Amino acid sequence: MKSSMPPEYPELARKMKIEGIARVLLTVSSEGSVIKVKELGGNPVLVDALAQAAHKWKYGSADHESEIEVRYEFVLRD
Numbered sequence: 001m002k003s004s005m006p007p008e009y010p011e012l013a014r015k016m017k018i019e020g021i022a023r024v025l026l027t028v029s030s031e032g033s034v035i036k037v038k039e040l041g042g043n044p045v046l047v048d049a050l051a052q053a054a055h056k057w058k059y060g061s062a063d064h065e066s067e068i069e070v071r072y073e074f075v076l077r078d
Contacts, residue, residue: 002032002060007053009074013045019075022046024054026068032059046074 012018022042029035037051050072059068 002058004057005053007049007072007074009076010045010049013043013049013074014076017076018043018045019073020046021071021073022050023069023071024051026054026057026070028059028062028066028068030062030064032061034059035065040069046072049074 007022020043023040024047025038025040026034027036027038034055034057037054039047039051041047042050050070054070
């Protein structure tokens with residue numbers, strides 16, 4: 001992966017003390033851009049935050065389009 005900013009912890013999830021794993025399936029173009037994000041599971045607030053972050057990620061070039069499953073664990077820290 002060339003660049004990836006971690007997702008921001010959603011303020012709503014922070015206030016409600018929601019933690020957990022969010023899963024998405026990325027479709028990455030041969031140029032390395034994320035062209036599609038499919039939500040696979042987790043709390044909808046957390047999954048949405050992960051999906052928003054993933055749209056901005058960049059991967060290295062490849063011979064063809066590919067799919068990558070991403071799991072991200074949201075953990076509250078004081």
